[in-house]
Amino acid sequence: MAEEVKLLDFWPSMFGMRVRIALAQKGVAYEYIEEDLRNKSPLLLQMNPIHKKIPVLIHNGKPICESSIIVQYIDEVWNDKAPLLPSHPYDRAQARFWVDFIDKKLYDPTRKIWATKGEEHEAGKKEMIEILKQLEQVLGEKDYFGGESMGIIDIALIGFYSWFYTYETIGKFSIEAECPKIISWGKRCLQNESVAKSLPDSRKIYDFVVQVQKAMGII
Numbered sequence: 001m002a003e004e005v006k007l008l009d010f011w012p013s014m015f016g017m018r019v020r021i022a023l024a025q026k027g028v029a030y031e032y033i034e035e036d037l038r039n040k041s042p043l044l045l046q047m048n049p050i051h052k053k054i055p056v057l058i059h060n061g062k063p064i065c066e067s068s069i070i071v072q073y074i075d076e077v078w079n080d081k082a083p084l085l086p087s088h089p090y091d092r093a094q095a096r097f098w099v100d101f102i103d104k105k106l107y108d109p110t111r112k113i114w115a116t117k118g119e120e121h122e123a124g125k126k127e128m129i130e131i132l133k134q135l136e137q138v139l140g141e142k143d144y145f146g147g148e149s150m151g152i153i154d155i156a157l158i159g160f161y162s163w164f165y166t167y168e169t170i171g172k173f174s175i176e177a178e179c180p181k182i183i184s185w186g187k188r189c190l191q192n193e194s195v196a197k198s199l200p201d202s203r204k205i206y207d208f209v210v211q212v213q214k215a216m217g218i219i
């Protein structure tokens, strides 16, 4: 049976980027469907009735939701090339731990940077740097979190890297000054075609966020 793969996505989403990269790594052809999150499509509401969020992967008519679960699903279904999780159960558990850490810890501080002002904004910057420093420890001297090639932790984090320009410009600070290893890692990831073609231009993200800030009355 021919595979039918569709992705409900929204271009600036770091969560959607994860799925785009995983599909590209595996060489899976798919239909990209852009969602308007202010006016969600009946398909999105039908496919993700619980969270009503993108990304949603629709594989042969069946939905899979939550980006890190989708990436693991992709790794299991298209298991003939480019493994995204390590093969040993302990290493797999560790990889899942750090993906969960990124999922639980990173988004809120980064959102505070562009969506709040004053003390909360400053706290967002500090918290984000603390988390990135912890991740630098995990990276150590490796090229990628996955070792010699990109794995699921790299895929979980790299979408945030495409927002760094926005955080730095709005927050008037340098992430590189605090976390140089993460910046070198991000540049390395971008040399992979699957990442380069899945991440939007950082300045386009910034322009988008400025529009959102205006709509929210922050600027």
Ligand SMILES: N[C@@H](CCC(=O)N[C@@H](CS)C(=O)NCC(=O)O)C(=O)O
Residues within 6 Å of the ligand: 010, 013, 014, 015, 037, 052, 053, 054, 055, 065, 066, 067, 068
């Ligand atoms: N934990 C989810 C987060 C997905 C998420 O936050 N998606 C946002 C876009 S970046 C969304 O669809 N928001 C719509 C809404 O909250 O109504 C995942 O990893 O897939």
